Amino acid sequence: MRRRVVITGVGVMAPGGIGVKNFWSLLSEGRTATRGITFFDPAPFRSRVAAEIDFFPEKHGLGPQKIRRMDRAAQLAVIATREAVADSGLDLDATDPHRRGVTVGSAVGATTGLDQEYRVVSDDGRLGLVDHRYAPPHLYGHFVPSSFAAEVAWASGSEGPSTVVSTGCTSGLDSLGHAVELIREGSADVMIAGATDAPISPITMACFDAIKATTPRNDDPAHASRPFDRSRNGFVLGEGHAVLVLEELGAAQRRGARIYAEIGGYASRCNAFHMTGLRPDGREMAEAIRVALDEARLNPEDIDYINAHGSGTKQNDRHETAAFKRSLGDHAYRTPVSSIKSMVGHSLGAIGSIEIAACVLAMAESVIPPTANLHDPEPECDLDYVPITAREARLDRVLSVGSGFGGFQSAMVLTRPERNTA
CATH class of the missing domain: 3.40.47.10 (Thiolase/Chalcone synthase)
Known part of the structure; x- marks a missing residue:
């Protein structure tokens, strides 16, 4: 086992x-x-x-x-x-x-x-x-x-x-x-x-x-x-x-520890394409998401919230929006997405762990952190990006993704403790 x-x-x-x-x-x-x-x-x-x-x-x-x-x-x-x-x-x-x-x-x-x-x-x-x-x-x-x-x-x-x-x-x-x-x-x-x-x-x-x-x-x-x-x-x-x-x-x-969440699935892929460039279809990130979901034994429609890479570059935001649609299908349009980089910036290698910490706290508090400064969404970025204001919601299964220079694409799935320990 x-x-x-x-x-x-x-x-x-x-x-x-x-x-x-x-x-x-x-x-x-x-x-x-x-x-x-x-x-x-x-x-x-x-x-x-x-x-x-x-x-x-x-x-x-x-x-x-x-x-x-x-x-x-x-x-x-x-x-x-x-x-x-x-x-x-x-x-x-x-x-x-x-x-x-x-x-x-x-x-x-x-x-x-x-x-x-x-x-x-x-x-x-x-x-x-x-x-x-x-x-x-x-x-x-x-x-x-x-x-x-x-x-x-x-x-x-x-x-x-x-x-x-x-x-x-x-x-x-x-x-x-x-x-x-x-x-x-x-x-x-x-x-x-x-x-x-x-x-x-x-x-x-x-x-x-x-x-x-x-x-x-x-x-x-x-x-x-x-x-x-x-x-x-x-x-x-x-x-x-x-x-x-x-x-x-x-x-x-x-030992009676408080359990925030289980790490149910993780996967990483590389686009082998360009040091800083991204393919617009988001195929590599979508594949990382698919494998992470499979490892967690979840379906796309099980995801309650996506913590996006959301760096604020035109290329990245379009790329991962396409990846969410490619990996989650129609459920992507029903899934709240937000980027905390709008508030704490992009700390390069550190941000992935900081974002997982944010996901853990969001699950514990039943609150989705917002995407600050989002007043006029890009037409190609047409998902629910939780603009400006936090939103109350029970989060049982959360997806967090990252994208890095060199073509690295990673995805991690967290699940709520009650589900894990039943």
């Missing part, structure tokens, strides 16, 4: 407020956390807006040495891990650390730290050959994304499988999917799984400026992210981390 995997703890570091409570308040109220960039002078860039976190690591118990050692993305990961483990009620001392593992997703690794330290060792770009004497002793930890998994493992005392998953903007979903498989196959009983990215830096803004993927709507940052709207013109870069504590169902039940 296949081991079943459930979510028992949630931790979130996201724009607009730190922690699960503030995160859900922002989403359920339809508020936006996008603003003009404050981390550096954005004047030279085409896009000068982002979704930043007002995060001060020392206020969360990180001492000077840890702050110096860890990139910002690693710091976000450690704080969110603490919240998720506490939320799960898991007694780390009472569980075998060798049966507890870690998966961390990240699209761009320690971008912030590397960007900052390059400025130092190059004397703000004036040196053709960098001077290693000015490099901190832990700079290598910024260079290798595996340091993120190591930090989370240390923070949670986890000595089982430890992995970094990097598949662009689907990293957050794929990290969770990998964790689910480790539990199902018996390699672990508990997984601390999620994804982190802190990419708001000059080099990242320059990269997305070059391909015009981010919005130039700098005069109205609060309303700059407009998924599915006729006036959308690119995504808003964000940052963040979300951690989910995953457990084998039977073990979670025996």
